[in-house]
Amino acid sequence: MEVFELEGTRYTPKVVFDVKNKVFEISGDSRPEDTHTFYQVLIDWLSKLHSAAVQGDFKFKFAFDYLNSSSSKFIFKLIKCLKDLESSGINFSIDWFYDEPDIDMKELGEEYTELAGMKINMISVEV
Amino acid sequence: MRFNQYFQYGFWIFFLFGSHLFYSQETNLRSKFDFSEIDFGNDTSVAISGDWEFYWDTLLDPGDSCPNYSLEYLPEFWKNYGVNEYPSTGYATFRTKIKLRRDRPILAFQLGDIHNSYNLFVNNELVRSVGHVATSMKGSVPKWVPQFVVLDDTSEVLEITLQVSNFQHRNGGVQHAIVLGNVDYLLSVKESVSLADLLLGGSCMVIGLFFFGMYFFYKKDKSTFYFGLFCFSFAVRVLIVGSRSLLIIMPWLPWGIAIRIEYLTLFLSVIFFLYFIYFSFKEQTSKLLVQLTSYIYIVIITGTILLPASVFTYFVIPNNLLLLGLIVYALIVYVKALRRGVFGAGWAIVSLGVLLVAVGLALSEYANLFIPSPILVSSAFLAFVFAMSLIFAARFGKAFSDVESLKSAADIQNHKISEQHDLIKDSIRYAKRIQTALLPSITTIHEKLPNSVIYYNPQSVVSGDFYWFKYVESTNDVLLAISDCTGHGVPGAFMSIVGISSLDKIVSTNPNYSASEILEQLNSEIRQKLNSDNHDQVEEGMDIIICRISLDTNTITFSSALHKLVVVSDGKADIFSGCRHFIGSRFKKDFKFIDHKLTLKPDDQIFMFSDGVYDQKGGNNGKKLYLKGFEEILIQMANIPVSEQENYLSSKIKSWQGASEQLDDMLVFGWKVK
Numbered sequence: 127m128e129v130f131e132l133e134g135t136r137y138t139p140k141v142v143f144d145v146k147n148k149v150f151e152i153s154g155d156s157r158p159e160d161t162h163t164f165y166q167v168l169i170d171w172l173s174k175l176h177s178a179a180v181q182g183d184f185k186f187k188f189a190f191d192y193l194n195s196s197s198s199k200f201i202f203k204l205i206k207c208l209k210d211l212e213s214s215g216i217n218f219s220i221d222w223f224y225d226e227p228d229i230d231m232k233e234l235g236e237e238y239t240e241l242a243g244m245k246i247n248m249i250s251v252e253v
Numbered sequence: 254m255r256f257n258q259y260f261q262y263g264f265w266i267f268f269l270f271g272s273h274l275f276y277s278q279e280t281n282l283r284s285k286f287d288f289s290e291i292d293f294g295n296d297t298s299v300a301i302s303g304d305w306e307f308y309w310d311t312l313l314d315p316g317d318s319c320p321n322y323s324l325e326y327l328p329e330f331w332k333n334y335g336v337n338e339y340p341s342t343g344y345a346t347f348r349t350k351i352k353l354r355r356d357r358p359i360l361a362f363q364l365g366d367i368h369n370s371y372n373l374f375v376n377n378e379l380v381r382s383v384g385h386v387a388t389s390m391k392g393s394v395p396k397w398v399p400q401f402v403v404l405d406d407t408s409e410v411l412e413i414t415l416q417v418s419n420f421q422h423r424n425g426g427v428q429h430a431i432v433l434g435n436v437d438y439l440l441s442v443k444e445s446v447s448l449a450d451l452l453l454g455g456s457c458m459v460i461g462l463f464f465f466g467m468y469f470f471y472k473k474d475k476s477t478f479y480f481g482l483f484c485f486s487f488a489v490r491v492l493i494v495g496s497r498s499l500l501i502i503m504p505w506l507p508w509g510i511a512i513r514i515e516y517l518t519l520f521l522s523v524i525f526f527l528y529f530i531y532f533s534f535k536e537q538t539s540k541l542l543v544q545l546t547s548y549i550y551i552v553i554i555t556g557t558i559l560l561p562a563s564v565f566t567y568f569v570i571p572n573n574l575l576l577l578g579l580i581v582y583a584l585i586v587y588v589k590a591l592r593r594g595v596f597g598a599g600w601a602i603v604s605l606g607v608l609l610v611a612v613g614l615a616l617s618e619y620a621n622l623f624i625p626s627p628i629l630v631s632s633a634f635l636a637f638v639f640a641m642s643l644i645f646a647a648r649f650g651k652a653f654s655d656v657e658s659l660k661s662a663a664d665i666q667n668h669k670i671s672e673q674h675d676l677i678k679d680s681i682r683y684a685k686r687i688q689t690a691l692l693p694s695i696t697t698i699h700e701k702l703p704n705s706v707i708y709y710n711p712q713s714v715v716s717g718d719f720y721w722f723k724y725v726e727s728t729n730d731v732l733l734a735i736s737d738c739t740g741h742g743v744p745g746a747f748m749s750i751v752g753i754s755s756l757d758k759i760v761s762t763n764p765n766y767s768a769s770e771i772l773e774q775l776n777s778e779i780r781q782k783l784n785s786d787n788h789d790q791v792e793e794g795m796d797i798i799i800c801r802i803s804l805d806t807n808t809i810t811f812s813s814a815l816h817k818l819v820v821v822s823d824g825k826a827d828i829f830s831g832c833r834h835f836i837g838s839r840f841k842k843d844f845k846f847i848d849h850k851l852t853l854k855p856d857d858q859i860f861m862f863s864d865g866v867y868d869q870k871g872g873n874n875g876k877k878l879y880l881k882g883f884e885e886i887l888i889q890m891a892n893i894p895v896s897e898q899e900n901y902l903s904s905k906i907k908s909w910q911g912a913s914e915q916l917d918d919m920l921v922f923g924w925k926v927k
Binding site: 228253 | 738833881
């Protein structure tokens with residue numbers, strides 16, 4: 127339960143869930159052929175944190191470069207899963223990085239804030 | 254003493270040291286050699302081996318007399334003489350008389366190594382001076398180069414005087430017998446020895462270079478590198494000892510450097526050989542042993558470079574012992590490797606066998622068993638090196654045949670994959686026909702919207718983007734939708750069919766639904782069809798914009814789920830965003846979409862599109878085009894005739910995309926008001 131890591135590929139983002147340092151990150155391109163399977167693995171892993179002996183403040187960094195529409199649906203599921211973890215004493219502070227001209231990416235972050243009822247820090251990156 | 258000498262000579266010869274070309278017909282006369290019985294015909298030579306008058310600490314000129322001499326054997330280093338225990342450094346004169354018959358052909362002397370400089374007199378004449386003979390270190394110049402001296406003197410009795418001095422080497426005196434023989438015969442022998450040396454040295458050098466080349470192209474296998482180094486240093490050694498071809502080519506090479514090269518190549522050959530064994534048979538070789546030996550050789554090699562020759566020449570003794578040990582160890586390693594079935598181990602053992610034959614041939618001359626021709630000895634050593642290279646040949650041959658069989662396996666696999674690929678491709682191509690049939694034809698659209706353009710570019714044959722068109726006769730309205738379903742390719746295409754059929758169904762129920770009402774209907778339709786609330790798995794749906802264009806009034810009403818609409822008017826673009834709610838979402842079940850109404854004036858152009866176009870990466874930094882960049886393209890596009898717009902857009906997108914792959918389906922619809 128220490129660290130969960132996936133190398134980024136052309137189709138899938140880089141994933142680092144570092145429980146020890148309480149820093150989680152998903153970054154890069156997300157357009158898997160089978161979005162469901164890819165994200166379900168992440169969501170299942172995160173759900174296990176409920177029963178893990180960890181608590182406290184965690185950081186979660188989303189820094190997508192490219193996101194296809196079905197990925198965005200599963201990321202919403204993942205954020206809801208983070209919200210649920212609050213009941214187990216795991217509080218995530220979420221940073222949502224987007225390139226300054228990428229209006230869709232910005233709007234998506236804002237949409238998650240609204241839908242999931244979690245505060246998401248919007249961080250604009252100059253291109 | 255003799256045994257030790259033979260032992261040492263053996264290993265000198267092991268690396269082709271020494272001019273082992275003379276056969277010694279020992280005529281052991283005391284201070285006088287009577288060769289008058291010998292006619293010196295075409296193939297006759299004789300070694301002037303035996304007792305010579307030996308004047309220690311004296312440089313006698315021809316004709317000088319001195320009572321203090323002893324009779325000592327030549328060839329031999331003077332430190333091995335009798336009871337007097339001469340030091341290795343010093344100077345001395347050797348003298349003898351030779352009786353020859355008067356009717357003899359032209360004769361010549363052949364001189365090998367004499368440590369370290371000498372003057373040779375025949376009767377009163379100085380016939381050869383090699384290096385510089387002196388009575389102290391100062392002024393003495395050492396030099397080792399085989400000499401060939403034609404005898405001009407025709408007298409019956411020749412007095413031979415040989416002044417020798419040594420201040421540099423651990424052995425002083427005459428190492429190789431002085432040979433007298435028929436000039437033609439000696440020349441031919443000399444030539445054959447040189448040729449044998451050049452053949453062996455040259456061949457080894459080429460083999461060495463070849464293996465360097467192999468290492469250059471395949472650095473993973475270090476054994477080729479060390480084998481190359483071994484061949485190379487062995488070759489240099491062969492050329493610098495023996496007939497000393499290298500010194501004949503480079504006479505300016507100082508003795509101190511030449512002798513260091515001679516010894517360094519010997520030591521390096523051994524250590525390279527060891528590393529060759531280690532990297533060839535890594536599993537069978539003890540790393541500790543290799544390291545330990547390396548440390549010893551680091552000391553030996555550093556010593557050879559830094560210490561004087563009188564000291565470092567002694568290193569040949571530990572070297573010979575280590576070499577003997579190494580050969581035994583090599584045999585053990587090879588046998589182990591052979592048992593393990595390591596490729597090339599058989600040839601390794603053969604190479605050791607050949608080495609033993611070569612050493613045997615070389616030693617046999619010293620043991621006076623028989624005189625092998627120098628070419629034979631060289632060939633034996635060459636065969637040894639060649640047998641070693643066969644270790645690689647066997648290994649590479651195996652690798653190549655492995656690659657071949659892998660390749661044929663891969664070919665079969667590839668064939669299967671390409672068959673499957675063709676099958677899938679065919680089936681998708683067929684699916685494309687169905688999808689195309691479901692999309693409204695351009696002609697139909699042009700009938701009602703003559704100034705419209707559609708750019709439709711699926712990422713992979715079939716598309717998750719679709720456009721939908723309906724003419725409502727009762728109100729003279731056109732309903733038009735642009736949609737981007739979740740997924741692309743086959744799953745996207747499935748979704749598009751769901752979208753198209755749902756829209757058809759909704760509008761056939763009531764063609765007068767407003768745009769927002771159609772979206773609300775579509776939302777509940779898709780939810781029902783795909784994302785029933787108790788079904789947690791599917792997150793499918795679509796982004797869509799639908800607009801109702803009134804052909805009579807040039808007004809449009811649109812409603813959008815996550816899509817944008819751009820109106821280009823007078824060279825400026827206005828962007829209208831839709832609702833942030835996606836069709837099929839499991840949240841906010843009864844989401845109310847909003848209608849936007851726009852009145853357009855002539856020459857205004859509206860654009861609707863999927864995000865695939867402006868999310869495409871490209872440009873100089875591989876970044877997305879972004880809406881901003883796309884907007885600029887749309888402004889330019891609206892400026893040109895509608896009939897040229899599709900090509901214009903297509904070329905703009907292609908040039909943006911460059912070599913990057915297409916990331917998503919692309920769809921753009923534009924309509925210009927008359």
